[in-house]
Amino acid sequence: MSKVLMKGNEAIGEAAIRAGSLNYFAYPITPQSEVAEYLSRRMPEVGGVFLQGESEVAVSYMIFGAAACGERVFTTSSSPGISLMSEGISYITAAECPAVFVNIMRGGPGLGGILPSQADYFQATKGGGHGDYRLLVMAPASVQEAVEMVMQAFVLAEKYLNPVMILGDGLIGQMMEPVEFPEHLKVEPSNKDGWATSGMDTRKSSHRNLVKTLYLDPGELNAHNLKLKAKYERMQREEIRYETYNLNGDYEILIVSYGTMSRVCRTAIDNLKESGLEVGMIRPQHLFPFPGQAINDAAAKKGCRAVLSVEMSMGQMVEDVERSVIGKCPVHWYGKCGGEVPTPEEVMGEIRKIIE
Numbered sequence: 001m002s003k004v005l006m007k008g009n010e011a012i013g014e015a016a017i018r019a020g021s022l023n024y025f026a027y028p029i030t031p032q033s034e035v036a037e038y039l040s041r042r043m044p045e046v047g048g049v050f051l052q053g054e055s056e057v058a059v060s061y062m063i064f065g066a067a068a069c070g071e072r073v074f075t076t077s078s079s080p081g082i083s084l085m086s087e088g089i090s091y092i093t094a095a096e097c098p099a100v101f102v103n104i105m106r107g108g109p110g111l112g113g114i115l116p117s118q119a120d121y122f123q124a125t126k127g128g129g130h131g132d133y134r135l136l137v138m139a140p141a142s143v144q145e146a147v148e149m150v151m152q153a154f155v156l157a158e159k160y161l162n163p164v165m166i167l168g169d170g171l172i173g174q175m176m177e178p179v180e181f182p183e184h185l186k187v188e189p190s191n192k193d194g195w196a197t198s199g200m201d202t203r204k205s206s207h208r209n210l211v212k213t214l215y216l217d218p219g220e221l222n223a224h225n226l227k228l229k230a231k232y233e234r235m236q237r238e239e240i241r242y243e244t245y246n247l248n249g250d251y252e253i254l255i256v257s258y259g260t261m262s263r264v265c266r267t268a269i270d271n272l273k274e275s276g277l278e279v280g281m282i283r284p285q286h287l288f289p290f291p292g293q294a295i296n297d298a299a300a301k302k303g304c305r306a307v308l309s310v311e312m313s314m315g316q317m318v319e320d321v322e323r324s325v326i327g328k329c330p331v332h333w334y335g336k337c338g339g340e341v342p343t344p345e346e347v348m349g350e351i352r353k354i355i356e
Contacts, residue, residue, distance in 0.1 A: 304328075
């Protein structure tokens, strides 16, 4: 399969089409607006639907409706836009409908700035809306990985009947890299007749499918939340994904980093290795479920003196890192927010400070 040079945002849109999602509803916001620009042209070419909603709130409920009908549907937005969609995401999760949300993060809080950030970690992994719900959260570190995760996300959303969020910083959306679209990642939907409101005649069924989120009886609502909780626990058993770097030998410091920030950390690790200092890294590819046991095992290895969480935020993932390490060794945080990306030299300096 030949590769093509594409901007991240455009590759994300094309990946969704290749995955069989021909429904895209969105509202423009930097730094992901090129997805909508690309799909406004591309969707009519493939018989798909592109619709710009009047707001992100409206978009979230358009997605709810399409997902409830059994259609593969997705949207892209950035930070404040995802905040506005959070109510709808809670409804979609409660109704157990599959959908894919892509957040190309910008700096915040508030309007903040349009440069890359990773400050939506809490929002994505802890539930940005109301109620007890979780999203399966994927974090690509390259445009190619973003393509693959988009294609995989629809399958995972349908497997769990739950929204999946892809969390990429602004660099993922704006950089250009060679990509290919693996055919094997396109999987046809299955078993949607059991839950989708696609019409009894269409399904040739005498059974009505009801999609709802309202449970006025407390016992019934509690039972529904227990059902959802069991689903999230299944994700934690089956969907942990991470990548390791330089963990085969001895190392003094363990870095935990994700997304494009992890690429900066790889350069820092390589540079430190040349000077005789060994540093390892775990890169979570799924942020929920989080690879806590892998981090715990790596932190417990003989010779590991400390763990460093490196993020483009004011220290959000570090809380999950601390919970994973459970006192095996000290946990430190280093990061910047607002659009500044820590350099390899700055990461190296922080590691040297910890060693000293």
